[in-house]
Amino acid sequence: MNKISNQRAWWLVVPVVVLVAFNALIPLMTVVNYSVQETFGNNLFFWHGVGWFEQVLTSERFHASLFRQLAFTGMILIIEVPLGIAVALCMPRKGPWVSVCLVLMALPLLIPWNVVGAMWNIFALPDIGLLGRMINGLGIDYNFTQQPVAAWSTTVLMDVWHWTSLVVLLTYAGLCSIPDAYYQAARIDGASSWSVFRFIQLPKLKRVLTIAVLLRFMDSFMIYTEPFVLTGGGPGNTTTFLSIDLVKIALGQFDLGPAAAMSLIYFLVVLLVCWVFYTAMMRNEEQ
């Protein structure tokens, strides 16, 4: 039988190609384009090779903000994941309080980022804010607009307040899906509550926790609005995280080339960490 060559079906794919092109490919390639060129205005561009990448990778400023970013993300993961699990374990499994707890937990997630930033800014102001006044009232000298440690702890606290709920809700859903038989078997086997957590709950939560850690990693690694509104990256540069620094370079200094190169490196770091983490978790699963 002769095959009839007919390639017209490709037209059916065009809408998808256009869509993907406009929402991902073209913007991304613009950035790639900027990252290898130099411009002196007038829309004139000159080839610059990997120069910008070299500059960013060797710049101390980039190292500092990357380090701050890693420290921040590490800190909030170390606090939010165990705290989220602990809160989820304490939540009731049935009864009228379930919906109350769930709504209370979901509430912070519904507040827009910039509102969270503004809220905490006012809340923590040392002279008029409730939190700031209270801490100072306790005799601790606290002013997040001037002290790096205070700025850091306020930012971390704000993120914990805003996002622990996500870990709680995911963990709670995971806990609810564990069949009763496991708990009954554990009682029959005489397991302590620590053993129940260690050998039943934690293993069964592994998948949701993987998702929770990934989401929290990505979100916090790209955090911008909240610290920007709260501290504006200060005092000095102490809370200038990667995305704040990036915006400063791209829009403040209008250095398109270095900013584009930095964006790509930033993107690759996120991708790489997620991939490594996910692969490690899943490989563990297969064994």
Place this chain on the structure above:
Amino acid sequence: MARIELKNIRHSYPAAKGEDQVWALEEVNQVWEDGGAYALLGPSGCGKTTLLNIISGLLTPTEGSVLFDDKNMTQVATIDRHIAQVFQFPVVYDTMTVYQNLAFPLRNRGMNHSDIEPRVKEIAEMLDLTESLYNRAAGLTADGKQKISLGRGLVRPDVNVIMFDEPLTVIDPHLKWQLRSKLKQLHQQVGTTMIYVTHDQTEALTFAETVVVMYEGRVVQVGTPVELFEEPKHTFVGHFIGSPGMNLLPCENVDRKAHCLGSALGIAEKNETQSEQFQVGVRPEFVYFDEVGIPVNLNKVDDLGRYKVAEVETHGHVIKMIVDEGEDIPGENPRICFDLDHTRLYRDGWMVETEEVMP
């Protein structure tokens, strides 16, 4: 090892608002002798699992008491009752190896490492798990996991009773047979009391020496498989056990004789009462074609290989009968008779004693 007695056990789960209290267990009195192999048979929702959970202490009964060797255990915690339970879906500790799974209940009870090892190996040998002893438990098939569940009960030397809650639900059909005979063999080997909950009559009748049949929160009959077959104490037992189940026909009491389908049967209730409405129950195995019987219409015949199931109809009632292979089915004007030795009378669902009378 202990004899377990349930005394006047009643249980109801908390009712939803505005609803009447529903008794999941109406009233149960039951003795489980030490070392017996029991099956607890009944349809879904009849209270089997509730009863098991009351024995194991996962539930406290609303009323009544649980006695282990005459000692009241109603309020005693699960761990101190020394019972083991195998659930419908296999429960294994995923992150542990098979060995660690089996050792887990012993470690929790503070047993020495040196004592645990031989015990675990012995049980693994019994359950044919020796080869996978150091593999992750999560990687085993459903029947392997179910063996681990069972093994965690068997390793403990002080277990009073092992309870199985429909343990073969998720097992492949060809492995069900293997696992069931393995259970029976284990029972003979270790001699622990075993209670096997199921809604499958084949499983119940092949595993147990004594079958406890439950229906709507009550124990309706306790007996050997033969007793359940020959003398169902309740119409439920009649039609639940047997394939096809017992024929049940309305029946009237006229002059101390049971009248059914327009003819007088040769039986009557022994202790006369005023009651006039009965049901007659006769198993398909004990209905036969006879020239002097009740005229019927033949609806259909299913050939099941070793025997045929004939469905006949008269007076608007369908009667099923089992006809042996090679036996003829009359083509014209069939008439049927009941084997009176195996024909029972039921009043309000419960069997009454009968005697033969001249029709």
